[in-house]
Amino acid sequence: MTAYAFAHLRSVDVNAEIVEYLEKIDATLDAHGGRFLVHNKVPTVMDGxxxxxxxxxxxxxxxxxEAWYHSAGYQEIVDFRVNNSVGGAAIVEGVGPDYRAADMVAGK
Incomplete structure (x- = not known):
């Protein structure tokens, strides 16, 4: 099942460490079949x-x-993001193409 790593960054100090992080992260993704779907975008807030x-x-x-996150390549740079931003990151499993919200109520 497809999974997503996501980060909600409330602020980022764009400095030499963040630049190095950005220069190196793509190579860490390539080895794990990862690809950016959204990067550094401010959402249009609809409520809340x-x-x-x-x-x-x-x-x-x-x-x-999870293997990507724990890989040597990503662990080499993750502190650059953590130490220079306010926010958090997580991994979540997606749902299948036939999933319906009512499935949650039905216990599926």
Missing amino acids: SFEGVLVLIEFPSTEVA
Whole structure:
């Protein structure tokens, strides 16, 4: 099942470490079949609040996404993001093409 790594970054200090992070992250994704779907975009907020930017990366599965996050290549640069931004990142499994919201109520 497709999985997504996402980050909600409320602020980013764009400095030499962030530049290095951006220069190196693509190579870490390539080895795991990851690709950016959204990168550093400010969403149009329809209700509630959402400060900052969104990053969304697609992976073939949760296992692959977690392997990417824990890979030597990504671990070499992850602190550059963590130490120079306010926000968080997570991995979530997607749903299949036939999924319907009512499936949650039905226990599927």
